[in-house]
Amino acid sequence: MSLVRVQFFSISLDGFGTGDVQSRDAPFGHAGERLHEWMFATRSWRERVGEPGGTGGIDDAFARLHDVGIGAEIMGANKFGPPGWHRDPEWKGWWGPNPPFHTPVFVLTHHPRPPIELEGGTTFHFVEASPAEALETAREAADGRDVRIGGGATVIRDFLAARLVDHLHVVVVPILLGRGVRLWDGLEGLERDYEVEAVSSPSGVTHLTFTRRTV
Amino acid sequence: MSLVRVQFFSISLDGFGTGDVQSRDAPFGHAGERLHEWMFATRSWRERVGEPGGTGGIDDAFARLHDVGIGAEIMGANKFGPPGWHRDPEWKGWWGPNPPFHTPVFVLTHHPRPPIELEGGTTFHFVEASPAEALETAREAADGRDVRIGGGATVIRDFLAARLVDHLHVVVVPILLGRGVRLWDGLEGLERDYEVEAVSSPSGVTHLTFTRRTV
Numbered sequence: 001m002s003l004v005r006v007q008f009f010s011i012s013l014d015g016f017g018t019g020d021v022q023s024r025d026a027p028f029g030h031a032g033e034r035l036h037e038w039m040f041a042t043r044s045w046r047e048r049v050g051e052p053g054g055t056g057g058i059d060d061a062f063a064r065l066h067d068v069g070i071g072a073e074i075m076g077a078n079k080f081g082p083p084g085w086h087r088d089p090e091w092k093g094w095w096g097p098n099p100p101f102h103t104p105v106f107v108l109t110h111h112p113r114p115p116i117e118l119e120g121g122t123t124f125h126f127v128e129a130s131p132a133e134a135l136e137t138a139r140e141a142a143d144g145r146d147v148r149i150g151g152g153a154t155v156i157r158d159f160l161a162a163r164l165v166d167h168l169h170v171v172v173v174p175i176l177l178g179r180g181v182r183l184w185d186g187l188e189g190l191e192r193d194y195e196v197e198a199v200s201s202p203s204g205v206t207h208l209t210f211t212r213r214t215v
Numbered sequence: 216m217s218l219v220r221v222q223f224f225s226i227s228l229d230g231f232g233t234g235d236v237q238s239r240d241a242p243f244g245h246a247g248e249r250l251h252e253w254m255f256a257t258r259s260w261r262e263r264v265g266e267p268g269g270t271g272g273i274d275d276a277f278a279r280l281h282d283v284g285i286g287a288e289i290m291g292a293n294k295f296g297p298p299g300w301h302r303d304p305e306w307k308g309w310w311g312p313n314p315p316f317h318t319p320v321f322v323l324t325h326h327p328r329p330p331i332e333l334e335g336g337t338t339f340h341f342v343e344a345s346p347a348e349a350l351e352t353a354r355e356a357a358d359g360r361d362v363r364i365g366g367g368a369t370v371i372r373d374f375l376a377a378r379l380v381d382h383l384h385v386v387v388v389p390i391l392l393g394r395g396v397r398l399w400d401g402l403e404g405l406e407r408d409y410e411v412e413a414v415s416s417p418s419g420v421t422h423l424t425f426t427r428r429t430v
Contacts, residue, residue, distance in 0.1 A: 015229055176402045176403055
C-alpha cells in the first residue's frame with residue numbers, strides 16, 4: 001500500500017520549521033543551517049556530497065530513509081524558492097541541475113507554470129490544488145510507491161489537518177528560534193490517531209515518529 | 216553555591232505547560248492529567264501517595280530530584296489556585312493540610328496576604344515582586360540550599376528571560392494541546408547560555424536539561 005510520509009522534518013524546540021525572514025540568501029531565515037546540522041554530520045549526507053566520514057548511528061539511519069520507497073514528493077511554494085520566485089521565469093529550485101529528489105515533485109502554488117524536467121529523474125510539476133487533490137495526482141505518479149510530503153511547515157500542517165499523513169518523522173533540534181513558521185499550530189489531539197515514539201540521539205536532537213494506527 | 220532550578224516542568228509537544236481554561240475543577244484546563252501521567256507511573260510518586268509498584272527508570276530518577284537540595288520554592292499565582300483564589304480568604308492552595316513542598320514557598324501575586332503555615336514545613340508567603348527581588352527573598356529563606364522555580368509556564372519564562380535560572384529540566388510529553396500557556400515564547404537563543412541534553416524515556420516522554428555554562 002502506498003503511504004504518505006514526512007521524513008526528517010526538522011523543527012526547533014519551540015516548534016518552528018523555519019525562521020524568518022526567508023530570502024534567496026537565507027532559505028531558512030535567521031535559523032540558517034542550525035536546524036540541519038545533525039544531518040550534515042551523518043555519513044549519509046557526506047556520501048551524498050562526496051565527502052568522507054560522518055556519523056553512522058540513529059541520525060544516519062533516519063537520514064537514509066528519506067528516499068527509500070518514495071515515488072513522488074509534494075512540496076509547498078516556500079520550499080521551492082524564495083518569496084517571489086514565481087516572477088522569475090528562470091527559477092528552477094535551490095538544488096541545481098541534478099536535484100536530490102529523483103522522482104516527480106509536485107509544487108503547490110497559486111502560480112502554475114509548465115513542468116521543469118531536470119537531471120537524475122526529477123521533474124517539477126506546478127499545481128494549484130487542495131492537499132487531497134494534490135495527493136491523488138502525486139499517488140498516480142508514484143506508481144505504487146510512497147508519497148513524501150516535503151514541507152515546509154505550513155504544507156505539512158495542512159496535510160496533517162486533512163488527516164492525510166500515515167507516517168510523520170520530525171526531528172526536534174535543541175534550539176529556540178523564537179520566530180518563524182510553526183509546525184504544530186491547530187493540531188490539537190493529533191496524537192490520538194498515531195503511535196508516537198520519541199528517541200533522542202547523542203547529537204542532541206530527538207527523533208519523533210507518528211505512525212498512524214490501523215483501525 | 217545556591218542554584219536556581221526548575222524540576223520536571225511538563226509541556227506538550229507544541230509547548231504548552233497548561234491547557235485552558237483553568238478552573239477549580241481543572242487546574243490544568245483541558246490538559247487534565249495528561250501532562251503528568253509519566254510522573255504518576257513512577258515509584259517515587261507511588262511512594263508519596265502510599266501505593267506499591269511504579270517504574271524505577273529514568274522518569275523515576277528525575278522525579279526523585281524534585282526535592283533534593285531545595286530550600287525554597289517560588290511559584291506563580293496561577294499555580295497556587297484557580298482564577299480568583301485571592302477573593303477567597305479560606306483558599307490555602309490545592310495540596311491540603313500537608314503540602315508536598317516542606318519549605319517556604321513564595322507565591323507571586325498582585326494580592327498579597329499574610330503567610331499561611333501548614334503541616335510538614337510548608338509556609339506560603341505572598342509577595343508582589345519582580346523575579347530578581349523574589350529570588351533574593353527566597354534565597355535568604357533557602358539558607359544555602361537551592362531555590363526551585365515551580366511554575367507555571369509564565370513564571371518560568373519570566374525567570375528564564377531575566378537569566379536567573381541555572382538548571383532547567385523540562386519534560387516533553389508527546390501530546391498536542393493546541394491551546395493554553397506556552398513555555399518557550401520570547402526566549403530566542405536561550406540555548407546559547409546552556410549545555411542542553413535530551414534523553415527520551417520508554418514511557419514516551421523526553422527529558423530536556425539546560426545546565427548553565429560556567430563562563
